[in-house]
Amino acid sequence: MGPDPELRSALLADRAGTANRIAALTADLEAIVEASRLVATDDEHDPEGATIAFERSQTTTFLEDAHKHLADLDSALDRLEADDFGRCEICGNPIAAGRLIARPTARTCIDCAT
Known part of the structure; x- marks a missing residue:
């Protein structure tokens, strides 16, 4: 029967969007880390430190989720190509x-x- 071209196209579009999201989140995380290096804040006692720590944690979680979704998409594409989707x-x-x-x-x- 072969892979469904519409489904394959939708999965590839989702994959491209996810890859773009990973790139943007990686840049955001690098900027957050760099900003925290430039400003010697005490995460526990400085109100800005808590915000930076929260942003770093939240961005890291979003990045991990995006990497998991990318792996799921790759697996779905593999199953589609193997006619096992x-x-x-x-x-x-x-x-x-x-x-x-x-x-x-x-x-x-x-x-x-x-």
Whole structure:
């Protein structure tokens, strides 16, 4: 049957957007780290220090999430190319179309996800 070109295109577009988000978040994190080096703040006692620490933590979390999403997209693309996309990795049954529309990187059907 071969990979669905529309699905492949949507996954690739999501991948490109995610890669751009990773680049932007990486630049943001580097700027936050650099700003904290330039201003010797005490994170515990200086109000600005707490803000910088929060921003660094939040940006790091967003960056980790983006990297995980990128890995999920790559895995979905691999499954699509192998003609194994849309099949539950646990039970082997097809994953419902609605689930794949909502979450194209899904690896399991609803029953096995719970």
